[in-house]
Amino acid sequence: MASVSVQDVSRNDLPWLVEWRQDKCVLCGMCAAVCTADAICFTASRGGVRGAALRQRAEISHACTGCGMCTKVCQQDAVRPVRNPDNRFPLLARAGGPLKRGGRSNLNPPRTLDKLVVGRISQMTDPALDSERHTFDLRAPLGRVLPVQDLPLRVEGDSLALTAPTPPVRWIYPLLFSDMSIGALSTRAWEAIALACAYLNEQCRLPVRMCSGEGGLPGRLLESEHLKYMIVQIASGHFGWNRILRALPRMKTDPAGVLIKIGQGAKPGDGGLLPAAKVAPHIQSIRGVPRATLHSPANHQGLYSIEEAVQKMHLSCNAAFGFRVPVAIKCAASATSVAVYNNLLRDPYNICGGFFLDGIQGGTGAANEVSLEHTGHPIVSKVRDCYRAALLQGRQGQIPLWAGGGVGQTGHAAADAFKLICLGANGVLVGRLLIQLLGCVGNEHGRCNACNTGRCPAGICTQDMRLVRRLDVDRGAQAIVDYMLAFDAELRKLLAPVGNSSLPVGRADALVATDKAVADALGVTYAC
Amino acid sequence: MVRIKTLDGHRRRSTQELLQTIEAAVLRGDTEFDIEASGQHDIGGPLWNREGKELLFRVRNPGQRVGAMCLPGTTVLVDGPAPADAGWLNSGGRIVIRGDAGDTAGHCAAAGVIQIGGRAGARAGSLMKHDPQYEEPSLWVLRTVGDFSFEFMGGGRAVVCGLGCAPAVSPLGARPCVGMVGGAVYFRGEADDLPEDVLLSAPDDNDMSWLKAGLANFLASVGHPDLLPELSDRRQWNKITPVPFEQRKRAPVMDMGTFRRNAWVPGGIFGDVLEDDGRVTELAAPGDERLRVPVWNGESCRDCRLCLKSCPRKAIVRTDGEKGVYSAACARCVGCGLCAGLCPCGAWRMTEIASV
Incomplete structure (x- = not known):
């Protein structure tokens, strides 16, 4: 028997528990293969193939995130992540410095809206x-x-004439695809959003605009007509602006706008x-x-x-x-x-x-x-x-x-x-x-x-x-x-x-x- | 003939008084009325003679909804203009207005004939419909109609002759036929602002014969029989019908793949910085798509063959030798780690492949 001390991290310390139904599992292994957190492994509880058991890794660095890809691929409904209200993750996971993650605030106060x-x-x-x-x-x-x-x-006669230039104004759809950068998003995800934006404009006549985020824009987009749907962002890192500026002489159209990002x-x-x-x-x-x-x-x-x-x-x-x-x-x-x-x-x-x-x-x-x-x-x-x-x-x-x-x-x-x-x-x-x-x-x-x-x-x-x-x-x-x-x-x-x-x-x-x-x-x- | 005056010095009969007087007379068997109105509503319907005789109302200066809810066998002749809702919910009467009619003339008319010898206001003919158990309604307007005409029209026929309409002005007003689902509108002149779900066409032979017959009757009723030749020029007439329900397309039709291939940046916007053939892989994919791969260490292996039996993908290959040599066929292995988990000797170990 391996020795266990009280301060060892156990799976019960993690925010999600991988619930496994041995009676249903056929040991196809798909759940472990798809897990990007590498949270699932197998052990031999007894000898032989029939002794195989699914085990959740009891490691902070391999903590299950609850994404449920295991459940998605399991044909037998034998595995799913279950929220663990008794977890000690916020205490233990700070051993390596401040906790970092993506997403939104998880505090969920009652929504004013x-x-x-x-x-x-x-x-x-x-x-x-x-x-x-x-x-x-x-x-x-x-x-x-x-x-x-x-x-x-x-x-002027029967009409009105402008005597000075007026600031540019674009009348656009009241929902804007907000700034998520190339880099934060995968190329495919960013392109899918840009593609949806173009489709909405050209097939559905919704003048939706998309903000690039602070990761520059792909050169091919900068030099295409679709640039007119894009609001180019400049944030404190100014990432990608070298390419935006160098593309200026070859731009077929102006972008929809520029967004200076001060904060988020x-x-x-x-x-x-x-x-x-x-x-x-x-x-x-x-x-x-x-x-x-x-x-x-x-x-x-x-x-x-x-x-x-x-x-x-x-x-x-x-x-x-x-x-x-x-x-x-x-x-x-x-x-x-x-x-x-x-x-x-x-x-x-x-x-x-x-x-x-x-x-x-x-x-x-x-x-x-x-x-x-x-x-x-x-x-x-x-x-x-x-x-x-x-x-x-x-x-x-x-x-x-x-x-x-x-x-x-x-x-x-x-x-x-x-x-x-x-x-x-x-x-x-x-x-x-x-x-x-x-x-x-x-x-x-x-x-x-x-x-x-x-x-x-x-x-x-x-x-x-x-x-x-x-x-x-x-x-x-x-x-x-x-x-x-x-x-x-x-x-x-x-x-x-x-x-x-x-x-x-x-x-x-x-x-x-x-x-x-x-x-x-x-x-x-x-x-x- | 019952003659009714509605003003006695400074005293005006209310709508209720007038309508109750008319109703009592109709009950007594009177069939012809000459009414000098002073804005009373709802003159002309819904009334009927118990012996089935025709009822005739000659009206001057009516209020709103003259001929409203009118029944078959009733004729209402207005000598002059009529305000809003003339012929509202007409269910079979014949209503003739020699002058202009106000807004919503013929609104919800479902049978009968409404003939207007001048203009009609906004939302003329809106929500007209046709109950197949009865004859279809028709609405005739000599001059023009106001904005939002024939909105939500569901049946019947409307005719706008466009007489006196200024050039380049639509005789149908702004945004006609919005939400039209049935019936037909005939008009002379040019309509603009038509919604996408209606069709503009030239009237066919059946349309023209119906139009010509109706026009003769209409022009005679409103006192302009002389205009028949001018209005009979087939080339000047247009017809609006709704796109049949079955042919309507709600959603855009181009699928995203076609759009991407034809209207998007060729080769994708990242084609010059990243190789991506667009292939979509399954969640659990073998080969280079594996997140982790099993690595075999021969020194620890005791050749028990448990991995061979446990591999769900039959990916493990044993080559005979002095002792078995094992490997995982990458074309089948998805990197599930069962081999590593079950191996009693620790000969299989899962290794994370660095991201590409």
Whole structure:
């Protein structure tokens, strides 16, 4: 008998237990073969083949993540991961330093959005609309929208003429494919999302845009017409921008926009993180770095004040594309967001084309768990605060507000989007939802979340081609398209009963809150 | 002939008073009415003579819903214009309006004939339908109709002659025929803004003979028989019918693979930095796709052959020699590790292959 001491790690210390049904198992071995965590092995409990038994490794480094690939391949229903509420993982797993993982916060406080209901229905007061057949204008601005009195117009005969250039504005779909970088995602996953985006534009007439993330863009995309669907991101690491700039002379079209990333909701105040396990040769070449764990700085180096951030960074990005492309900025939602928004609104040069706010429920490919769980700001009240701040100055709608971080977390993205729009957002961002549609099995209850390990069982957050080949690009893109078409229909189903033909930006009167505190904080009617 | 005035000095009869007066007269057997109305609603229906005689209402200055819910055997003649909802839910009557009609004329008409000698307002003919147990309804408009005309139309025929319509202006208003699922709309002129699920065509011979017969009756009713030659030019007529339900396509039809091959960047956007033939592997794949491979160490092996028996893929090969030499055939082995787990001597060991 092997000796066991009380301080040895046992399987009962791990967050997931692999439950094995010996009476059903035929020892086909598939469960162990597919396990990317290498959590399953076999032992001989007695002599001979019939003595074989499945055993879960009792090692922190091989802890089952609950992804359930074993269950997926088992023809006999003989194996499944079971959540272990008595685990000691958070204590033991920090032996090697701070815990890192991907995914979203797993703390799951009650969602504010679920305490809001579309409660102001057109019933005799005004006509409700026909969601199926009425024509809705479901577009949101990206770009600085000038108020009527500031438009440089002159009457020339029977028409109006512009006397000065106006900031570029793109009217796009109010749901934007949020920034997940090449590197964080596998090539196939990133391409599937880009492909779905093009399909939605060209086959379904939904003008959906995709943000590249901070990992550059592939040269072939930069030089294709499809670039017009892409919002190129520049974050503190500036990864990939060398190739973007060198592609400028060969670009057939402008990108849809530029997004300056200051921070992200999942790990505000922390820079991007790409673990070495994911820095494959093609990532090294696109990013221009050797294989190493890549940290983006927490700050854009060279920006020392908000004024610099607004002027210097926006100016450079505007200038790069001849002032033809809207430039927006993305910040993690924060107690200070309103101050930032006010600063942008007062900029006399009208150079900021959008304020993207990312809330604490946003996802990430890799972060310290302490940041994921304990830093950030819920998105809902912050969008409302920013909108109201603009409203008080009569400047609402001038710098479009885009909200992300947990949109679609419960699978109901259209309702989330609609409520955020009623509270003042012009549009919403989704990221995690997209990879879940591709096949990611991770969730906000500690399942999988192995995005940082390079061992994504779905081939989405990995550069290991053995795993990447598990992902079918066409099927993945199709799943995103299908969801988006349902999203579009559902958004109409919400617009119709409140009687709006266009997006009800800031129409908080369309909502009621079933929680008094939420009602008070957001300035909507309390209903019970 | 019953003559009814609805104004007595400054006193106006309410709709209820007027309709109850009419109903009592119809019950007494009166069949002809001449009504000097002052905006009373719902004049003309639903009424019937107990002996099946025809009812005739001559009306001036009616309120909304003149001829509403009208039954077969009733004729309503309005000398002049009529406000909204003329012929609403018409179920078989003949309603003639010599002047303009307001919004939603003919709304939900399911039988009978409505003839309008001027324009009709927004949502004219919306939700018209045809109950196959009865004759189909028709709606005739001499001039033009307002926006959202024939919305959700489900049956019957509508005719918009487009008389006096300015060039390059649609006689059907903005966004006609949205949600149309049945029936037909004939019109002269150019319609724009038509939804995708309707078809624009030229009327065929059957359409034209129906149109010509109806036009003669219509123009006579509204007092413009002289216009018949002008409106009989077949080349000026168009017809709108809905795309049949069976032929409607809800979802986009191009499958993603076809789109990727034809409309996407050839060879994929990463084709120049990464070799990827697009092959999709099973979750448990053999060969180079294995996450871990078994490695055999001959020194520990006691040649018990348990691995041969336990391998679920029959991937282990034993070559005879002084002592057996073992290997795992990579074409079959998926790297499950049963051999390593069961080997009593520790001769098999699973090795992680570094990621590519």
